[in-house]
Amino acid sequence: xxxxxxxxxxxxxxxxxxxxxxxxxxxxxxxxxxxxxxxxxxxxxxxxxxxxxxxxxxxxxxxxxxxxxxxxxxxxxxxxxxxxxxxxxxxxxxxxxxxxxxxxxxxxxxxxxxxxxxxxxxxxxxxxxxxxxxxxxxxxxxxxxxxxxxxxxxxxxxxxxxxxxxxxxxxxxxxxxxxxxxxxxxxxxxxxxxxxxxxxxxxxxxxxxxxxxxxxxxxxxxxxxxxxxxxxxxxxxxxxxxxxxxxxx
Amino acid sequence: xxxxxxxxxxxxxxxxxxxxxxxxxxxxxxxxxxxxxxxxxxxxxxxxxxxxxxxxxxxxxxxxxxxxxxxxxxxxxxxxxxxxxxxxxxxxxxxxxxxxxxxxxxxxxxxxxxxxxxxxxxxxxxxxxxxxxxxxxxxxxxxxxxxxxxxxxxxxxxxxxxxxxxxxxxxxxxxxxxxxxxxxxxxxxxxxxxxxxxxxxxxxxxxxxxxxxxxxxxxxxxxxxxxxxxxxxxxxxxxxxxxxxxxxxxxxxxxxxxxxxxxxxxxxxxxxxxxxxxxxxxxxxxxxxxxxxxxxxxxxxxxxxxxxxxxxxxxxxxxxxxxxxxxxxx
Numbered sequence: 001x002x003x004x005x006x007x008x009x010x011x012x013x014x015x016x017x018x019x020x021x022x023x024x025x026x027x028x029x030x031x032x033x034x035x036x037x038x039x040x041x042x043x044x045x046x047x048x049x050x051x052x053x054x055x056x057x058x059x060x061x062x063x064x065x066x067x068x069x070x071x072x073x074x075x076x077x078x079x080x081x082x083x084x085x086x087x088x089x090x091x092x093x094x095x096x097x098x099x100x101x102x103x104x105x106x107x108x109x110x111x112x113x114x115x116x117x118x119x120x121x122x123x124x125x126x127x128x129x130x131x132x133x134x135x136x137x138x139x140x141x142x143x144x145x146x147x148x149x150x151x152x153x154x155x156x157x158x159x160x161x162x163x164x165x166x167x168x169x170x171x172x173x174x175x176x177x178x179x180x181x182x183x184x185x186x187x188x189x190x191x192x193x194x195x196x197x198x199x200x201x202x203x204x205x206x207x208x209x210x211x212x213x214x215x216x217x218x219x220x221x222x223x224x225x226x227x228x229x230x231x232x233x234x235x236x237x238x239x240x241x242x243x244x245x246x247x248x249x
Numbered sequence: 250x251x252x253x254x255x256x257x258x259x260x261x262x263x264x265x266x267x268x269x270x271x272x273x274x275x276x277x278x279x280x281x282x283x284x285x286x287x288x289x290x291x292x293x294x295x296x297x298x299x300x301x302x303x304x305x306x307x308x309x310x311x312x313x314x315x316x317x318x319x320x321x322x323x324x325x326x327x328x329x330x331x332x333x334x335x336x337x338x339x340x341x342x343x344x345x346x347x348x349x350x351x352x353x354x355x356x357x358x359x360x361x362x363x364x365x366x367x368x369x370x371x372x373x374x375x376x377x378x379x380x381x382x383x384x385x386x387x388x389x390x391x392x393x394x395x396x397x398x399x400x401x402x403x404x405x406x407x408x409x410x411x412x413x414x415x416x417x418x419x420x421x422x423x424x425x426x427x428x429x430x431x432x433x434x435x436x437x438x439x440x441x442x443x444x445x446x447x448x449x450x451x452x453x454x455x456x457x458x459x460x461x462x463x464x465x466x467x468x469x470x471x472x473x474x475x476x477x478x479x480x481x482x483x484x485x486x487x488x489x490x491x492x493x494x495x496x497x498x499x500x501x502x503x504x505x506x507x508x509x510x511x512x513x514x515x516x517x518x519x520x521x522x523x524x525x526x527x528x529x530x531x532x533x534x535x536x537x538x539x540x541x542x543x544x545x546x547x548x549x550x551x552x553x554x555x556x557x558x559x560x561x562x563x564x565x566x567x568x569x570x571x572x573x574x575x576x577x578x579x
Contacts, residue, residue, distance in 0.1 A: 049446060051442060051445075070445070070450075071442070071445035071446060072445045072448050072449055072450045072451065075445065075446055075447055075448035076448045080446070080447075081446050083440075083442065083443060083446070086440050086442070086443060087443075088443070089435075089436055089439045089440060089443060090439060091435070091439055092435070092436070092439070096432070099432075100432050100433070100436050100447070101447040102447075103433065103447050103448045103449050104447070104448040108429065110430065110457075113428045113429045113430050114424065114425065114428060114430065116424075116428070120429075124429070163443075163447070164446070164447075166447065167446075167447050167448060
């Protein structure tokens with residue numbers, strides 16, 4: 001098991017956003033986390049990555065308890081993520097967005113950075129090189145010198161994913177990677193996600209768009225902070241509770 | 250990013266020209282008052298530059314002049330009571346300001362935007378009150394009889410000393426900002442959640458930048474203590490901080506040149522040419538700030554790049570915009 005979430009609970013005042021939630025992810029899987037708006041999907045991401053501290057429960061990553069760990073330490077252990085809103089650094093160029101995300105590997109210490117030592121220069125050259133490779137992977141190398149905030153919406157989403165790849169994650173948490181994309185962009189994104197899996201990255205996806213189900217090995221459905229069903233994509237599609245959560249009735 | 254033809258030469262040429270002019274200025278002018286105002290301008294340029302360095306991390310440090318005071322008082326007291334020579338007291342003042350900056354930066358690293366600004370404002374006010382009420386700091390009156398840096402009455406050696414100090418600080422702060430450290434700080438300012446999701450330790454970097462900013466303002470404050478005949482608390486109070494903020498904002502917060510342009514315009518020119526008007530001083534920058542917010546939202550330094558892009562870059566800009574549009578379309 002790469003990630004294990006046990007009995008996770010988060011309350012905001014009187015509201016229980018996530019209630020006794022359990023799930024696991026095995027290495028190499030693509031797992032979907034779906035549910036209506038406000039079901040608690042993004043809260044789960046924020047609990048796993050340390051932005052929120054849970055009221056109860058544990059998060060175990062790669063055999064290590066990461067509950068209440070600070071976000072930058074979670075990132076250093078190998079959990080990358082994208083954000084649904086604010087997916088990128090708006091005032092950086094596309095290339096800077098990716099190269100700024102190469103904070104962890106290769107890492108230069110403050111002394112090397114400030115005194116511009118050969119180690120630092122070598123690291124920066126590697127970073128520039130790898131940033132361009134990542135931009136080629138997601139097809140953004142043509143706009144690498146544009147400010148990120150000036151990109152069209154679909155490109156911004158893809159840049160968000162490209163940026164998170166720079167942390168070289170073992171587990172990547174994607175937050176609505178297809179939101180607001182047109183069909184062509186969706187095809188392209190699904191393809192990029194497949195490519196990432198081939199590179200050995202385990203992926204968890206929060207998404208509304210049901211086309212994501214084709215990609216997932218397993219799907220977890222939540223509503224009102226609770227898991228209502230879990231299974232293979234086909235099973236979930238047929239599940240009555242899922243249908244009622246999405247369409248009412 | 251690639252720079253086009255004229256940019257590559259314009260900046261180094263302007264900087265070299267400015268340094269040459271400043272270096273030969275004392276040979277052309279002999280007015281001690283003018284030299285005095287120029288020396289203070291150098292002091293405030295360093296104050297404003299280090300202020301701006303902290304703002305690139307998204308923190309607005311409204312205790313900044315108080316840290317200049319910490320440097321100045323440390324140096325003044327070490328010189329007066331312990332008889333330490335200036336070459337020890339000045340680094341000691343800078344280090345003290347930097348270390349207190351770490352102690353101040355750590356708890357404040359949890360605050361953001363307006364809350365940070367207000368919190369730091371009260372911290373600065375508290376420091377002023379402490380200095381005013383202690384006997385060892387000379388209370389309201391301040392400290393006199395600090396050993397002067399040079400044993401002449403002439404201001405020329407001081408002029409070169411502070412010019413050199415300002416240049417050293419400018420280079421040090423420039424290297425700090427335009428390295429990966431500066432990139433990380435700017436990333437934190439744009440989105441702290443995103444920055445920490447790529448492994449940047451937000452608290453560590455925010456404390457680091459405060460310590461660096463306080464170190465440099467403490468350094469110039471400590472040097473100032475060996476120049477001025479008297480170190481008083483009012484030199485480093487809240488209104489002094491707000492003046493530093495004005496120099497930065499009017500010069501342009503998003504540009505390294507901002508405080509270097511803003512300080513002479515807001516301090517040197519009014520002080521030297523319109524010293525009578527300085528009684529109305531709180532109104533003048535307010536009016537200038539409103540005009541600048543309307544006409545040049547990126548400050549005076551921004552104005553230069555706007556004019557440049559309007560006239561000089563028209564040709565290159567047009568080509569680049571077309572390429573970008575094509576790239577998006579494809």
